[in-house]
Amino acid sequence: MPAVRPSRAPQDAAAWQALDMLCRLGLGLAPIAAEVCALLRQLVGADAAALFWLHDDGQPAGFHHEDSPASVRNLFLNEFHLFAAPGEPNIVALARPDGPRVGRLLSPGAAHYRSNSHNLLMRPNGHEHTLDLRVEAQGRPRAVAALFRAPGPGFSDEQAARLERAGVSLARAFRTGADQDNIAQATGHVLLDSDGCRPLMADAAALHLLQNAHLPGLGLYGATTADLPVDLPRHLHLRPGEQRHIPVPGGLLHARIHALQPLAGTASASGAAQWLLTLQLQRPQQIDVVRRVLALPLTPLQREIAVLAGLGHARADSLALAGVSNAALKKHLATILDVAGANDWEGLARTLRPQPS
Template sequence: MPRSNKRKWHELDLLCRTGAGIAAIAPTACRLLRELVGADAGALFWMDEAGLPEGFFHEDSPASARDLFLNEFERLFLGPQELNVATLARLTGSGAGHLLAPPPAYYRSNTFNLLVRASSHRHALDLRIDHEGRPRVIVLLFRAGAKAFDESDLAILKGAAGPLRRCLGGGEFAEVWEPTAMRGHVLVDRSGETLLMMSEAAQQILQRTSSVGQDIQVDGPLSTPPRFIRQLCQTLEAGGDSRGLLAMPHGRLVVTPEPMLTPAGEPSAVLITVQTETPRSLRLIERLLTLELSPRQRSIVLAAALGQDRAEVAARTETSPEALKKHLGAIYRRTGVRSWEAMAQMLDH
């Protein structure tokens, strides 16, 4: 295996050991798998309990195709001729390779013509990841040219099953979420059904969530509140805890509603604050990969940076005390730090 590919598998393994979740790592996972297999583009879909797509990340689909997938999925893409992520979630037997040689009807389907071909692709390769008895993730890779995918490409893609399944299990570390500069506001009526005002930042944030069935148009301005905002307003009206979290590519969305009152003290509207957060672990991994360390040494540094002590790191990385001491000596020499505490903090600087 080329050294560059070993590095990509190592990066995917590190990502999937964090507690960031599938949606947050989706953009980087797509890039790594696209490069490993030699595809033109990648997409990753996280599925709901009914086996339907809840959200997704696609590297190069146009806004018009994303709009159809996000807002018209059940109407356009659940027919008997369709072969897509919902179909792949239901198929029994092998969880991979169903699109290597699709039936002729596939090329007449809405899925192919409105989504795949609209993104300038023709060939596709699929991998389904099951966890706790149900499909949780579908990975798709695409090629536009004459070269179709083959069994050797499929064998490479299957190598991602283990790491991605580990990610679905919650990873190995408690995640710390860091607020970003992306923050906006939405003003709706008390029911959440009518959009009164929206900041430009809020619209940009909402259009990046890639959440299916939320009535969020990505190919033009939003004219109605997303479904999750309507649900939060209903919960707020009933006196419940209405703060919401929504998984999205690169991180998560924190949604906080606040009742607005008239000068007379009467409830009149709800101000929704939307704030994106990113996982600290992904920032640390990006910094970690710039260091000239071995895969085992990177795993040690990351575990220490995420709060593990020496004994926990040795157990987690299956490293004996003697070997850990040698690895630490090499890490200290290559990075210039002189203690465990300094090593644990260096990725934050």
């Protein structure tokens, strides 16, 4: 008698919930890109996954790819014009709203296999098949998700349907008005000259942050601080005296250019002796709350209740937010507190959302 294969339903249900919980934080896809790619690969079935988020004009603003070599990342970021010709199956083409939301590359024509996108990006990654999804929110394309497979069987219509289902959750990542509670993770500095804001020197932390930001024009894998582009602030869309948060894989990159006090007799036309670019990776704490909740042995409903505490909601509000009665909440909360090692709702919140030391 053949062995009975265990059902994947429980694992899939947990993965769908994890995807939706992370996206419902409303932080965009960049800060949760690694988690989302891993979940999409699990839910749909693929060798690798990638996410590309977009500027308002539809151009790539950044990306996360699970397994591309450094040389391929550098090429994509620094030489995007190679993939922008008409007919290229690039991110801009896949994001256009004049075609299907999912599966444009399920059955590509011969031109696809002659394209730079296939021969310079996909093949060096070991990929032959692509399943793509356009993510829309607020009436416009916001991101492209792509799953990849090595030579062999391609993606099925069923897998395309699963990716399209995931798109409902991915769109929720772009809801407006989400609060952010960021924890600083790493800080680096770049010294800029007085008049042209050209990089003079940078510490290793700054180079690492710029390498892993995956921003257009900043393909810096294998580079040294001497290889920073002379127009680095332009690539960050930043001018002297300004600051901004840039969505990057793993969080938000806070970039700020501020003047150093000039020494006597050294002031230039800009009024500053030099400028300092400070870079700090900040991780939204809400992501860690969801990860801690998902790691607990709870039912799906209990996870929904627990995450409300971790995200700072009052116990009274959780009745309507979780859609349960007071009696049901009391019953489920007893289990949650026992599993989490907390005494009450406030203690659960502290357990799931510890304050930085």
